[in-house]
Amino acid sequence: MYDLAILWDWIAFSVRWLHVITAMAWIGASFYFIALDLMLKPAEHMPEGASGEEWEVHGGGFYHTTKYMVAPAQMPEHLTWHKWQSYATWLSGAALLMIVYWVGGELYLLDPTKADLSLWQGILISGGSLTIGWLLYDAMCKSKLSEQPTLLMLLLFVILVVMSWGYNQIFTGRAALLHLGAFTATIMTANVFFQIMPNQRIVVADLKAGRTPDAKYGKIAKVRSTHNNYLTLPVVFLMLSNHYPLAFGTEYAWIIASLIFLTGVTIRHYFNTMHKTGKGPHWTWAVTVLLMLLIAWLSTVRTGDTWQEAEARALTPYEQRFASVPSFDAAYDTVIGSCSMCHAREPVWGNMQWAPKGVYLETRSDVARHASAIYLQAGVSHAMPPPNAVQMDADARSTLVTWVREVRNGE
Numbered sequence: 001m002y003d004l005a006i007l008w009d010w011i012a013f014s015v016r017w018l019h020v021i022t023a024m025a026w027i028g029a030s031f032y033f034i035a036l037d038l039m040l041k042p043a044e045h046m047p048e049g050a051s052g053e054e055w056e057v058h059g060g061g062f063y064h065t066t067k068y069m070v071a072p073a074q075m076p077e078h079l080t081w082h083k084w085q086s087y088a089t090w091l092s093g094a095a096l097l098m099i100v101y102w103v104g105g106e107l108y109l110l111d112p113t114k115a116d117l118s119l120w121q122g123i124l125i126s127g128g129s130l131t132i133g134w135l136l137y138d139a140m141c142k143s144k145l146s147e148q149p150t151l152l153m154l155l156l157f158v159i160l161v162v163m164s165w166g167y168n169q170i171f172t173g174r175a176a177l178l179h180l181g182a183f184t185a186t187i188m189t190a191n192v193f194f195q196i197m198p199n200q201r202i203v204v205a206d207l208k209a210g211r212t213p214d215a216k217y218g219k220i221a222k223v224r225s226t227h228n229n230y231l232t233l234p235v236v237f238l239m240l241s242n243h244y245p246l247a248f249g250t251e252y253a254w255i256i257a258s259l260i261f262l263t264g265v266t267i268r269h270y271f272n273t274m275h276k277t278g279k280g281p282h283w284t285w286a287v288t289v290l291l292m293l294l295i296a297w298l299s300t301v302r303t304g305d306t307w308q309e310a311e312a313r314a315l316t317p318y319e320q321r322f323a324s325v326p327s328f329d330a331a332y333d334t335v336i337g338s339c340s341m342c343h344a345r346e347p348v349w350g351n352m353q354w355a356p357k358g359v360y361l362e363t364r365s366d367v368a369r370h371a372s373a374i375y376l377q378a379g380v381s382h383a384m385p386p387p388n389a390v391q392m393d394a395d396a397r398s399t400l401v402t403w404v405r406e407v408r409n410g411e
């Protein structure tokens with residue numbers, strides 16, 4: 001049967017698939033070039049303008065790479081650019097953000113216990129904040145601060161902490177962490193699009209015209225690439241965090257996210273040093289483990305509404321839509337019977353500590369808000385409940401389908 005909700009879920013999955021693949025290509029290329037850069041060694045008989053070379057073996061052959069800093073004497077006949085990995089990652093990421101957090105904003109973006117925003121206000125803050133981050137960062141890099149790279153990095157960290165706190169004041173925990181990741185990743189892609197690539201094009205134009213390119217373009221690109229290098233690992237953590245309620249389900253999620261940026265620096269510092277000197281500083285791992293232990297401890301601080309508080313909260317207009325049809329009561333009873341032992345603020349199933357994926361299905365507003373997810377996970381598919389835990393018969397599933405279709409058909 002043709003069903004928009006199912007089609008939409010497959011579109012979301014496909015875009016996520018694309019996003020992960022393009023991100024792998026971008027990060028893979030970026031890690032490769034950083035390691036290559038650090039491993040280059042000066043050699044005898046290098047061509048004019050070359051600053052180092054490296055031999056590598058892979059895929060049944062040997063590679064001999066030479067780096068020219070800033071550029072070779074003449075424009076080479078074939079030149080491969082590496083930019084689409086970055087652009088495609090950002091574009092697919094932006095599409096995924098819109099699919100999950102804008103279209104699904106009532107469920108995943110807005111948290112009425114934190115801020116009373118309409119969906120449009122939420123979307124405006126979501127999109128606007130990503131742009132503002134880049135403008136601020138870019139202005140900082142172009143100012144006098146650029147002469148003090150360490151101070152610049154520290155200020156960048158302060159901005160990230162402030163954003164982390166800010167997002168957590170208004171959005172759901174998972175949206176907050178994801179937006180912090182998108183905020184950072186936007187800076188990274190914009191570095192490629194607005195700085196690294198245009199400077200590279202100036203150098204190529206100089207070569208074509210027979211001029212000697214200015215060394216400053218290489219230096220600007222290097223600073224921006226260094227920032228990107230230290231930001232990569234935290235961004236991947238933040239993108240994955242929405243699968244782990246421990247990371248986003250506490251009031252201290254903003255501190256957890258801030259500490260993750262420090263682990264990005266310690267881990268990358270180890271590998272950067274190792275690639276350069278053949279030996280990495282081991283203290284960086286001790287610091288990383290300590291930071292992770294601190295994060296794990298922070299994540300156990302239970303905050304948020306208790307069941308009683310959640311039960312007492314009035315339904316939002318969105319929830320009201322799903323709770324006001326006659327078939328809601330039967331669906332609600334089914335969900336309480338088949339789902340709430342796990343999906344509760346204090347789960348009672350096995351030794352489960354936290355509701356899986358942070359999905360609560362206990363109160364009337366919980367159930368109404370999750371209508372589409374319930375329909376997909378337990379109505380038209382058998383993804384939930386886990387079959388070894390609870391058996392749900394066809395009648396119970398059709399109760400859920402009838403409910404959601406009644407709401408949709410009534411509109």
Ligand code: HEC
Nearest residue numbers: 338339342349356357359373374377378384385386389390
């Ligand atoms: C025995 C425990 C248990 C029961 C009972 C259970 N679930 Fe789940 N649920 C899980 C687990 C575990 C996950 C996380 C799966 C994962 O990580 O991919 C989950 C995830 C989910 C998600 C999030 C899916 C996503 O990927 O975003 C939804 C929605 C959901 N369950 C709905 C339900 C509904 C509706 C019911 C009742 C009909 C139900 N669950 C019953 C354990 C349970």
